[in-house]
Amino acid sequence: MKIIGSYASPYVRKVLACMVLKGLEDYEIDPITPFFGGDEFDRLSPLRRIPVLIDGDLVLTDSSVICAYLDEAYPGHKLLPEAPADRARARWLEEYADTRLGDLFIWGLFYQKIVRPLVWNEPTDTKRVNQVLTEDLPKALDYLEGQLPEHGFLFGAIGLADIALATFFRNGEHAGFTVDAGRWPITASFVARTLAQDCFDRFLKFEQAQLSTNPAGRRQALLAAGAPLAETSVGVREPRRGMMRL
Ligand SMILES: N[C@@H](CCC(=O)N[C@@H](CS)C(=O)NCC(=O)O)C(=O)O
Incomplete structure (x- = not known):
């Protein structure tokens, strides 16, 4: 693969x-x-x-x-739980993560603070970052605080929904953000617990090599x-704009 x-x-x-x-x-x-x-x-x-x-x-x-x-x-x-209602909820949380957490953590923080200056030589949009940090992310965290389990994972064993949500918080960390455990204790401990699992932890050294x-x-x-790199790459030297956003 x-x-x-x-x-x-x-x-x-x-x-x-x-x-x-x-x-x-x-x-x-x-x-x-x-x-x-x-x-x-x-x-x-x-x-x-x-x-x-x-x-x-x-x-x-x-x-x-x-x-x-x-x-x-x-x-x-199994990445998804068995019961139809649980499967539907897992898919919703995956969708919420991909769409909303993606918008906030990636386009609002990581892209602004890391990609824009490094790839495009453009300044960070600090107004957007502030809006994300003071209004949009707190609202998302309020929502997650009511969805996540106090202990363990969402549907028993760790699965797709846990992974889909937690992954964005790693990019948050790379962009200098950590969850305030006083205000969102359930979310903070869920994120720490999930990111500490081997399925995430083993890749951290490659992320650090990539980012540093x-x-x-x-x-x-x-x-x-120790990354298993392919011999050839579809990469080029000059960056090209994506088609979805500026
Ligand atoms: N819905 C897609 C989103 C993937 C995505 O947005 N990836 C980012 C990188 S973190 C990307 O390729 N962005 C480039 C762009 O949108 O132009 C998925 O789940 O794979």
């Missing part, structure tokens, strides 16, 4: 964590950021987004589609950290 996408992406991390739970550990990765994808990336990922999963002849994009495929195509740990190096030194740093 091949994954295209950076270890620093929450959606890539979600897929990799699900692969660990399914016991699918034999993979190679082309850890590009979407803005550095070339023409071949365009062909594989029509929305110019990561992750892409290549499994034999099958090429899939979108983390939710990929995780659903992995759960249906491969045996082992410039493009010239990145491949070497990732190899030194």
Whole structure:
């Protein structure tokens, strides 16, 4: 199996964590950021987004589609609970995470504080960051505080919904955000517990190698950290704008 996408992406991390739970550990990765994808990336990922999963002849994009495929195509740990109402709730929380937490943590914080200055040489939109930190994220955390379990995971054993939610908080951490445990104790402990699981923890060293190096030194740093890098890449040197947003 091949994954295209950076270890620093929450959606890539979600897929990799699900692969660990399914016991699918034999993979190679082309850890590009979407803005550095070339023409071949365009062909594989029509929305110019990561992750892409290549499994034999099958090429899939979108983390939710990929995780659903992995759960249906491969045996082992079930990513979704059995009961229809639980399955529906798990899918909703995955959708809430991908859409709303993605908007806040990725476009509102991580993109503003890390990608804009580094990739585009543009200043952080501090007004947007402040709006996220003071109004939008607190509202999302109020909602999660009423949804998450005080102990353990959402539906018994750890699964897709837990992973889909927790992954965004890792990007929050990379952008300097931590949950205020005094105000949102259930969410803070859920996030800490979930991110401490091996299916997340094992990738942290690759994320750090990815984020602490410039493009010239990145491949070497990732190899030194033990990342199973693909021999070839669909990456290019000059960044290209995505098609979904500016
Ligand atoms: N719904 C997609 C979202 C993927 C996504 O937005 N990935 C980001 C990287 S974290 C990306 O590729 N952004 C580039 C863009 O939207 O132009 C999924 O779940 O895979």
